[in-house]
Structures are given as C-alpha cells and as structure tokens.
Amino acid sequence: MRGNVVIGASVVAVAVAVAGTVLAFVLPGQNQQPQPTAQASKRPQSASTKPAEISKAALAALAPRRLRVVSDKGAAVTVQWTLPAKTRRYPLVLQREPADGQQLMTMEAGxxxxxxxxxDPDTGYCFLVGAALEISQKSTVAWSKPHCIRGAVSR
Structure with a gap:
C-alpha cells in the first residue's frame, strides 16, 4: 500500500525490589530487532540455570556517584550525578523518600x-539513583549514596 507508514515502539517492563517490596515500572526502549525463528540453534536453558550473583565490590564499582541537587525550586528539584563508564549502558532509576505517590522515576541509560x-516545598526528601544491572524476579540495582535536602535524613 502506498502512503501508509507503520511506526513501532517498544518498552521494557522492569521490576525492582526496594526495601523488600517489588516495584514494577516501564522503561522506554529502542526498536527491537525481530527475534530468531524457532529453527535457530539456541542452547536451551535448564530451570536450574541462575545468573551469576554480582559481588558487593562490583555493585559499588557500577553505582552512580556524586549525586547532588543542583536546583531546588520548592516543588521542583533538579538532581545530577556522574556515571562510571561501564554503567552508562544500564537503564537508571531515581528513588525518592518520602514517596508522595510515585516513588521511582525511570531514565534511559546514560x-x-x-x-x-x-x-512539597515544606518537606525534606532523600534521593537515590540506581543502575538496573539485572532485571529478574530478584533484580539487582547498583545504588548511589543517598542525597538528602531540607533536613531529611536517610534511613
């Protein structure tokens, strides 16, 4: 057919465990390539195959750094951080406490x-930025150190 254009988009569903609670959110994705057909040779994974655990040292090395608030306009805050080179490929999440509804905000890799x-301009908040390293039933996130404003104290 002439003149018809089909535009596709994809999203990635992500679940992250935070303080014992599993939170689900959606990350914007890039257009995905078609999956191989069933005839493609692919080694089947057994039910006992588990991803390797990420060490505490690796988590610390991949965690976002130097989280800070660069603008506080009361109802709106701008936060900045730096990323280790290897972390730039992972999707990011920003957590805030108290939550006031939406606790996690998703961001693209990099x-x-x-x-x-x-x-609330009269409320103190703490922020954390995390790189979602593994997305599964037991997700792994490399979290920054918390940054608190307006007298809030991190738990």
Missing amino acids: ATSARVLGL
Whole structure:
C-alpha cells in the first residue's frame, strides 16, 4: 500500500525490589530487532540455570556517584550525578523518600540528571539513583549514596 507508514515502539517492563517490596515500572526502549525463528540453534536453558550473583565490590564499582541537587525550586528539584563508564549502558532509576505517590522515576541509560516535579516545598526528601544491572524476579540495582535536602535524613 502506498502512503501508509507503520511506526513501532517498544518498552521494557522492569521490576525492582526496594526495601523488600517489588516495584514494577516501564522503561522506554529502542526498536527491537525481530527475534530468531524457532529453527535457530539456541542452547536451551535448564530451570536450574541462575545468573551469576554480582559481588558487593562490583555493585559499588557500577553505582552512580556524586549525586547532588543542583536546583531546588520548592516543588521542583533538579538532581545530577556522574556515571562510571561501564554503567552508562544500564537503564537508571531515581528513588525518592518520602514517596508522595510515585516513588521511582525511570531514565534511559546514560542519563546524568533528572528533574523531579510535584514535591512539597515544606518537606525534606532523600534521593537515590540506581543502575538496573539485572532485571529478574530478584533484580539487582547498583545504588548511589543517598542525597538528602531540607533536613531529611536517610534511613
């Protein structure tokens, strides 16, 4: 057919365990390539195959660094951080406490700043940025050190 254009988009569903609670959110994805047909040679995975655990040292090495608030306009805050080179390929999440509804904000891989809206100007907040290293039933996130504002204290 002439004149018809089909535009596709994909999203990746992500579940992250935070403080014993599994949280699900959606990350914007890139257009995905077609999957191989069933005839492609692929080694079947057994039910006992588990991904290798990521060591505490590896988590620390991949965690975002130097998280800071660069602008506090009361109801809107801009936070920035730096990423180790190897972390730039992982999707990121920003967590805030207290949550006031939306606790996690998703960001694309490589992001180094975010604007957080809808804050109460009279409330203190703590922020964390994490790189989602493994997405599974037991997700692994490399978290930054917390950064708190307006008198809030990290738990």
